[in-house]
Amino acid sequence: MGRKLLIHNDHVPNIHTLEVYRAHGGYASVEKALKTMQPDQVTDEVKKSGLRGRGGAGFPTGMKWSFLAKPEGVPRYLVCNADESEPGTFKDRYLMEKIPHALIEGMITSSFALGAKTSYIYIRGEYFYVARIVEAAIAEAYAAGWLGKNILGTDFSHDCYVQVGGGAYICGEETALLESLEGKRGNPRIKPPFPAVAGLWGCPTVVNNVETIAAVVPIVNMGGEEYAKIGVGKSTGTKLISASGHINKPGVYEIELGITVEDFIYSDEYCGGIRNGKKLKAVVAGGSSVPILPTELILKTAKGEPRLMTYESLSDGGFSTGTMLGSGGFIAMDEDTSIVKNLFTFSRFYHHESCGQCSPCREGTGWMEKILKKFLDGTANESDVDLLWDIQSKIEGKTICPLGEAAAWPVAAAIRHFKHEFIEIAQKKKFVDISHYDRLNKIRA
Amino acid sequence: MKVTIDGIEIDVPKGTTILQAARMIGAEVAPPTMCYYSSLKTSGGYCRTCIVKVTQGSTANPTPMPKPVASCRTEVMDGMVVENTINKDVLEARKGVVEFLLMNHPLDCPVCDQAGECHLQDLGYEHGAATTRYEFPRREFEKIDIGKYVQLHMTRCIMCFRCVKVAEQLTDNRVHGVMHRGDAAEISTYIENVIENDFSGNVIDVCPVGALTDKTFRFKSRVWFTKPVDATCDCKKCSGKVRLWMKGEEVLRVTARKDQWGEAEEFICNTCRFERKNTSDWKTEGPSPIHKSSVISQNHYENLNELKVKIMKQQKALGFTPFDKRP
Numbered sequence: 001m002g003r004k005l006l007i008h009n010d011h012v013p014n015i016h017t018l019e020v021y022r023a024h025g026g027y028a029s030v031e032k033a034l035k036t037m038q039p040d041q042v043t044d045e046v047k048k049s050g051l052r053g054r055g056g057a058g059f060p061t062g063m064k065w066s067f068l069a070k071p072e073g074v075p076r077y078l079v080c081n082a083d084e085s086e087p088g089t090f091k092d093r094y095l096m097e098k099i100p101h102a103l104i105e106g107m108i109t110s111s112f113a114l115g116a117k118t119s120y121i122y123i124r125g126e127y128f129y130v131a132r133i134v135e136a137a138i139a140e141a142y143a144a145g146w147l148g149k150n151i152l153g154t155d156f157s158h159d160c161y162v163q164v165g166g167g168a169y170i171c172g173e174e175t176a177l178l179e180s181l182e183g184k185r186g187n188p189r190i191k192p193p194f195p196a197v198a199g200l201w202g203c204p205t206v207v208n209n210v211e212t213i214a215a216v217v218p219i220v221n222m223g224g225e226e227y228a229k230i231g232v233g234k235s236t237g238t239k240l241i242s243a244s245g246h247i248n249k250p251g252v253y254e255i256e257l258g259i260t261v262e263d264f265i266y267s268d269e270y271c272g273g274i275r276n277g278k279k280l281k282a283v284v285a286g287g288s289s290v291p292i293l294p295t296e297l298i299l300k301t302a303k304g305e306p307r308l309m310t311y312e313s314l315s316d317g318g319f320s321t322g323t324m325l326g327s328g329g330f331i332a333m334d335e336d337t338s339i340v341k342n343l344f345t346f347s348r349f350y351h352h353e354s355c356g357q358c359s360p361c362r363e364g365t366g367w368m369e370k371i372l373k374k375f376l377d378g379t380a381n382e383s384d385v386d387l388l389w390d391i392q393s394k395i396e397g398k399t400i401c402p403l404g405e406a407a408a409w410p411v412a413a414a415i416r417h418f419k420h421e422f423i424e425i426a427q428k429k430k431f432v433d434i435s436h437y438d439r440l441n442k443i444r445a
Numbered sequence: 446m447k448v449t450i451d452g453i454e455i456d457v458p459k460g461t462t463i464l465q466a467a468r469m470i471g472a473e474v475a476p477p478t479m480c481y482y483s484s485l486k487t488s489g490g491y492c493r494t495c496i497v498k499v500t501q502g503s504t505a506n507p508t509p510m511p512k513p514v515a516s517c518r519t520e521v522m523d524g525m526v527v528e529n530t531i532n533k534d535v536l537e538a539r540k541g542v543v544e545f546l547l548m549n550h551p552l553d554c555p556v557c558d559q560a561g562e563c564h565l566q567d568l569g570y571e572h573g574a575a576t577t578r579y580e581f582p583r584r585e586f587e588k589i590d591i592g593k594y595v596q597l598h599m600t601r602c603i604m605c606f607r608c609v610k611v612a613e614q615l616t617d618n619r620v621h622g623v624m625h626r627g628d629a630a631e632i633s634t635y636i637e638n639v640i641e642n643d644f645s646g647n648v649i650d651v652c653p654v655g656a657l658t659d660k661t662f663r664f665k666s667r668v669w670f671t672k673p674v675d676a677t678c679d680c681k682k683c684s685g686k687v688r689l690w691m692k693g694e695e696v697l698r699v700t701a702r703k704d705q706w707g708e709a710e711e712f713i714c715n716t717c718r719f720e721r722k723n724t725s726d727w728k729t730e731g732p733s734p735i736h737k738s739s740v741i742s743q744n745h746y747e748n749l750n751e752l753k754v755k756i757m758k759q760q761k762a763l764g765f766t767p768f769d770k771r772p
Contacts, residue, residue, distance in 0.1 A: 185623065353627070360541065364545055367581075398512070398538055
C-alpha cells in the first residue's frame with residue numbers, strides 16, 4: 001500500500017465536519033505554523049519539500065511563493081484555483097467534497113506563510129453543491145476561531161471567501177480566474193506582469209491549485225525534508241490521480257509519485273486492469289489537453305525503460321514519444337475506442353471553451369472541430385489529415401494563454417501516433433455513429 | 446537600451462515595446478498590427494499578427510524566448526535581438542494568423558465602405574495566401590442597429606477590441622462590449638441599445654476593417670474617388686483637427702487625421718465628424734499627406750483614359766477578353 005497524505009481519512013464518516021476532522025488530527029498544521037514558526041520558515045519547508053503545482057504545469061510551489069512581491073502597505077492575496085474543468089480531471093472535487101477542511105486548513109497555513117490577510121476559493125460554476133460544502137466548512141471554521149481575527153490568540157488574522165464561477169473552462173487559467181474574481185469577463189491577461197507582482201486588483205497574488213494547497217498541510221506537519229523522501233527525483237510527495245475510461249475501477253487514487261504506469265493500470269490497488277478483459281489501446285495521462293500515447297509508449301519509454309508516474313518520466317522523450325503528468329486526469333482507452341471520435345470530443349470541448357480573445361485559438365479551434373466532424377461523417381479526404389496538422393501547428397505557441405496549446409496538443413498527438421486511423425477513415429469513407437452528440441446538442445439548444 | 450531588430454541596432458528608452466522600437470527604425474522592419482493602437486491603453490496582444498521571434502532575451506540573460514511573442518506588448522531589454530522579416534518561422538506563423546483572420550471574414554470588399562483603407566486588405570495582400578483552405582460556411586451574425594451615426598457589420602469584425610477600448614477610455618459610459626465567447630463572440634450593445642455619446646464616432650476610425658463604418662458616408666463614394674484635405678475648426682469639445690474627404694466642393698466624410706501607421710493622431714468629437722459637412726464649417730490647411738503606395742493617392746482616377754489603355758494592355762497580355770467583346 002502506498003502512503004496517503006491527503007485523502008487517508010476519506011472513509012471516516014462525517015469527516016467533512018470540523019469536529020470529526022479535528023479529532024483525526026486536523027488543523028495541527030495551523031497550530032504548528034502560527035505558534036512555533038515564522039512565515040518564512042513555512043515557505044522554506046515548502047521549498048524543501050519539492051512540492052510542485054498540482055494544477056497541471058508542475059511549477060515548484062516554494063519558488064512561486066518566493067516570487068511574491070512584498071511591497072509595504074499593499075495587501076497580498078492567496079487565491080485557490082478550484083475551477084477544475086479539464087475533461088478527465090475530478091480530483092479537486094473529491095477532495096473538497098469529502099474533506100473540505102483539508103483545503104481550508106491549507107489556505108490558513110499558506111496564507112500565514114505568504115502574509116495574506118484575505119484569500120479566495122474560486123470554485124467552478126458546475127460545482128455549486130461543492131461550494132455549499134466548502135462554505136459550510138468555512139462557517140464552522142469561523143465559529144471555532146480558525147478563521148477571523150487573531151487566530152489562536154496570535155497577531156494573524158485571516159478571512160477566506162468562496163466565489164463561484166460562471167461555468168467557463170477558461171477561468172481555470174490563473175489570470176482569467178483573477179479577472180473573473182474581479183467581476184469582469186474571464187479573459188486571460190497578457191503576461192507579464194505575472195500575478196506574483198500584479199494579480200488580484202493589481203496586488204501581489206499567489207494562485208494555487210486545491211491539491212497544492214491541501215498538500216501544504218502534511219508538509220508543515222511532517223516537515224519538508226520528510227515529505228521530499230516520498231517520490232522520485234524532482235517529483236516528490238503524493239499525487240491525486242483521477243482515473244477514468246475503460247478500467248475496472250475508475251475513481252480518485254492517491255499515489256506516491258514514482259510507481260510505474262503499468263502498476264497503476266493493472267494492480268488491484270488502483271485501476272484494476274482494463275474492463276471486460278480487453279486490451280489497452282491508448283492513455284491520456286494528465287487530462288484531455290496532454291498528448292495521447294499508445295500502449296507501447298505509455299508503459300515503456302522510447303528507451304525501453306518502464307514509465308513511472310512522475311513529471312519527468314511521463315515527459316521523457318518530449319512530445320514525440322512522451323506526454324505530461326498534467327493535472328492527473330488519467331484516461332485509459334481499450335482496443336475498441338476510436339481515437340478520431342475521441343479527438344472530436346476533445347476538440348469540440350476546446351472550441352466551445354475558447355474565450356475568443358486571440359485569433360489563432362478563436363478561429364482555429366472551430367476549424368479543427370469542423371474537419372474532425374468530416375471524418376466522423378465519412379466525408380473527409382486524406383489531405384485533411386495534413387491540413388489538421390498544419391492548423392494545430394499554427395495555433396500552438398501563438399496564443400495568449402495555454403488554451404491554444406491545450407487544443408492543439410491532443411490533435412498533434414493523435415495524428416502523430418494514430419495517423420493510420422485517420423487515413424483509414426478517409427479512404428474507406430467509413431461512417432462512425434455520432435448521433436449521441438446530435439442528441440446532446442439538442443438538449444443544449 | 447540597445448535592441449537589434451532584423452540586424453539593425455537602435456537605442457531606445459526603457460519601457461519601449463519591440464513594436465515601438467521597430468517603428469522607430471522604419472516601416473521595413475515594423476511588424477503589421479491589427480489590434481494594437483498606440484493611443485489606447487492595454488490595446489494589443491490579441492490579433493497575433495505582430496508576433497516576432499526573440500533570439501536573444503538580453504545581454505544579461507541571452508537565452509532565446511521559447512515562443513514567438515507579441516511585439517506590441519513585449520518591452521525591450523538591453524541587448525535584445527529580435528527577428529521579424531528575416532525569420533521564416535515568424536513569416537509562416539503570420540501567414541497562419543492572416544488565414545485565421547480571413548477565415549470567417551466575408552470578403553465583401555466590393556460593397557464595403559472600408560475598401561481601400563482596410564488594414565485587413567493590406568495584411569492579406571502582403572502576408573496572406575491567394576486561396577483559402579476553409580471550406581465551411583462563414584460565420585454570420587444577426588444585424589443590430591446601434592444608432593443613427595455608426596453602422597455595425599459584425600460579420601466583418603476581426604475582434605481587435607479597439608472599439609471596446611475606445612468606449613472604455615474615451616467616452617463617459619461604456620455602452621458596448623464583447624458578448625459570448627470563442628468564435629461566437631461579438632461586439633454588441635446590451636439588448637440592442639444605441640451608442641450615444643460625444644466621442645462614440647471614434648470607433649469608426651479605430652476599426653481596422655469595415656465592421657464599424659460611418660452611416661453618413663455609407664455608399665456615397667469609394668474612398669479612392671475622394672480627396673483628403675486637412676482642415677480645422679474651433680470646436681469646444683475636441684481639437685478640431687480633422688481630415689475632410691472631398692469630392693469636388695462637397696465634404697463627403699470627416700475623419701481624424703491618421704499617421705503613417707493608420708492611427709488617429711487626435712480623436713475628434715461626433716459634432717465635427719457627423720454634423721459639419723459644409724466647406725464653410727472648416728478652415729482648410731491643404732491636401733493631406735498620403736503614402737504613394739496607397740490606393741487613395743493613385744491619381745484619383747483623374748486620367749481615366751490612360752488607365753483604361755493600361756488595363757486593356759494587361760488584359761491582352763493575360764489573354765483575357767473583355768465582357769463586352771465576348772461573342
